[in-house]
Amino acid sequence: MNNPATAISPPAGIGDHKPANQAVLDWVHEVELLTQPENIFWCDGSERENDFLISESLKQEVLTKLNQKRAPRSYLHRSNPNDVARVEQFTFICTPTKAEAGPTNNWSEPGETYSKLDGLLKGAMRGRTMFVVPYIMGPPDSPLTKIGFEITDSKYVVLSMRIMTRMGEIAVKRLGSDPKAEWNRGVHSLLDVNPERRFICHFPQDNAIISVGSGYGGNVLLSKKCLALRIGSYLARKQGWLAEHMLILGVESPEGKKHYVAAAFPSACGKTNFAMLIPPKHFAGWKVTTVGDDIAWMQIRDGRLWAVNPENGYFGVVPGTSYKSNPNAMKSIERDTLYTNVALTDDGDMWWEGKDGPPPKHAIDWRGNDWTPDSKEKAAHPNSRFATPMRNNPVLDPHVEDGDGVPISAIIFGGRRSDTMPLVFQAFDWEHGTYVGSTMASETTAAAAGAVGKVRRDPMAMLPFCGYNIGDYFRHWLETGKRLTNPPLIFHVNWFRKSADGKFLWPGFGDNMRVLKWIIDRCEGRVGATESPIGHIPRMQDLDLDELGGVTPNQMRELLNVSAEEWQKEVSDHAKFFESLGGVVPDELEKQRKNLAGRFKS
Numbered sequence: 001m002n003n004p005a006t007a008i009s010p011p012a013g014i015g016d017h018k019p020a021n022q023a024v025l026d027w028v029h030e031v032e033l034l035t036q037p038e039n040i041f042w043c044d045g046s047e048r049e050n051d052f053l054i055s056e057s058l059k060q061e062v063l064t065k066l067n068q069k070r071a072p073r074s075y076l077h078r079s080n081p082n083d084v085a086r087v088e089q090f091t092f093i094c095t096p097t098k099a100e101a102g103p104t105n106n107w108s109e110p111g112e113t114y115s116k117l118d119g120l121l122k123g124a125m126r127g128r129t130m131f132v133v134p135y136i137m138g139p140p141d142s143p144l145t146k147i148g149f150e151i152t153d154s155k156y157v158v159l160s161m162r163i164m165t166r167m168g169e170i171a172v173k174r175l176g177s178d179p180k181a182e183w184n185r186g187v188h189s190l191l192d193v194n195p196e197r198r199f200i201c202h203f204p205q206d207n208a209i210i211s212v213g214s215g216y217g218g219n220v221l222l223s224k225k226c227l228a229l230r231i232g233s234y235l236a237r238k239q240g241w242l243a244e245h246m247l248i249l250g251v252e253s254p255e256g257k258k259h260y261v262a263a264a265f266p267s268a269c270g271k272t273n274f275a276m277l278i279p280p281k282h283f284a285g286w287k288v289t290t291v292g293d294d295i296a297w298m299q300i301r302d303g304r305l306w307a308v309n310p311e312n313g314y315f316g317v318v319p320g321t322s323y324k325s326n327p328n329a330m331k332s333i334e335r336d337t338l339y340t341n342v343a344l345t346d347d348g349d350m351w352w353e354g355k356d357g358p359p360p361k362h363a364i365d366w367r368g369n370d371w372t373p374d375s376k377e378k379a380a381h382p383n384s385r386f387a388t389p390m391r392n393n394p395v396l397d398p399h400v401e402d403g404d405g406v407p408i409s410a411i412i413f414g415g416r417r418s419d420t421m422p423l424v425f426q427a428f429d430w431e432h433g434t435y436v437g438s439t440m441a442s443e444t445t446a447a448a449a450g451a452v453g454k455v456r457r458d459p460m461a462m463l464p465f466c467g468y469n470i471g472d473y474f475r476h477w478l479e480t481g482k483r484l485t486n487p488p489l490i491f492h493v494n495w496f497r498k499s500a501d502g503k504f505l506w507p508g509f510g511d512n513m514r515v516l517k518w519i520i521d522r523c524e525g526r527v528g529a530t531e532s533p534i535g536h537i538p539r540m541q542d543l544d545l546d547e548l549g550g551v552t553p554n555q556m557r558e559l560l561n562v563s564a565e566e567w568q569k570e571v572s573d574h575a576k577f578f579e580s581l582g583g584v585v586p587d588e589l590e591k592q593r594k595n596l597a598g599r600f601k602s
């Protein structure tokens, strides 16, 4: 088994870029005394540093070089097979009181948790190099942008952070020498990559994160789910903005009119794909561009919501990605990409389930074992991922670096629902939309350890990512609505409804443009809908379905159908969910629920 933690000794000029800020130096020294690394590597984010870390990682077999003709500057990493996804049961919000973390988070007392983690971290980096990774989240000139430092003993983390964040000198410069400046302290150690010693702990009051025992994605790239969402959402409420698990896309009509929309779908439910959508031929002249594929930070200006993408790269689901389903993602990952847990072909290329073309006759699977098309095991892990710089995206939105962000015309919620949820509906207003978001549900996926395919409530796709009491989070949404004079319209979509024989009714991917077009037309006030108990639903004639192959009018009716029977069960599930939250749900949302139930009775 490769060990991403083995020490390295860099030549002069690499790894010695110490920042001037005394608060950072003191903190690093403290962690050094505790973890006792062999040496400290101060990252500057330079090309030279990256080349050095890649060559060391190849030597130590932390990375495998891919066929450089097919995938220039791209590498494969295999994680420990016990460590392939986020671990929600070992993720903690450590606030002084349990009530601050609320009913949906695992809580643990900060003092005790620090002691427990100190015990685990004691001497944990002996024989290892301790990397100090400075980074910023957000465009360099945005008022929302945050500084973070991540200490880690994993080269894989350093290489990933350089793709996923604006890393190195840019953060050191921005921080400057003020010892009182605000920045996030993140400590990560692989320890012995043992699930029994795996904890992802957040200390919102201290703007601090400690993650131990994992080497995988959302558990260890502390910028992402830990800072940009859990700590981010906590700061957002305090400071009056929103940190959300949302993609941000631009959509431009043939006349040149542009709208931006943000969409919250749970993990592995289609954000990256939607953010890079290529409209079908029939929509000639329409163009979709990507601002972000996973996280949106949104602030109020002139009564509108404006969004920035805090990230610098995409950490995307690999299986199912193909030139057919998502050509822009395929073009993005043709080079400069760090793959985790995909299969390796005999000619140094990659393979995964759902890639274009026939499977290879032989490959090495994600665990490092021989694989053939007859194997029972999957070649790539269902949660295998790519990390690729957003600059590689052929449809990157030109305003991605704008510090003020892009104005949001519509917010879309959605999940994986085999039944009940129609293809699309529009909420009546912001408060109803907040209710729709707060009660959304989705079938679980491989993005988190645990059962797959189980319907669970996942408010605003933030269940695993809200860093404080979910009742206060709902209240923050309601308060935000009151401050918006020009609020985005709110919608709900479901690409995943199935027929009685278990097949997806909707072709999805590029054809989701048909739904997006209706949403934009609603924003422009130029298309009709019918009023149903759950919201405004397009009639068949309100959707542009020309040249949509493979969907019969009957299937279309099924896709748009609101079944009173299914919805009675749905509304009673909403009630059970709210009840399970133990009295934190705002009255406005309880009232929305009663009104919804009432609309089905009358």
Ligand code: GTP
Residues within 6 Å of the ligand: 265, 266, 267, 268, 269, 270, 271, 272, 273, 274, 293, 294, 315, 316, 317, 319, 320, 321, 325, 447, 495, 496, 504, 507, 508, 509, 512
């Ligand atoms: P995270 O990175 O975990 O937050 O996931 P995500 O929300 O970005 O999901 P992503 O776009 O990576 O899609 C996850 C899986 O859903 C992939 O296997 C896709 O192929 C599949 N998928 C995405 N969009 C559609 C769609 O419109 N229809 C269907 N049937 N599948 C889709």
Ligand code: SPV
Residues within 6 Å of the ligand: 085, 086, 216, 217, 218, 219, 224, 225, 266, 267, 268, 294, 315, 447, 448
């Ligand atoms: C998700 O699970 O929502 C992801 C992948 O985006 S991870 O970064 O691992 O959280």
Ligand code: MN
Residues within 6 Å of the ligand: 245, 266, 267, 268, 294
């Ligand atoms: Mn995500």
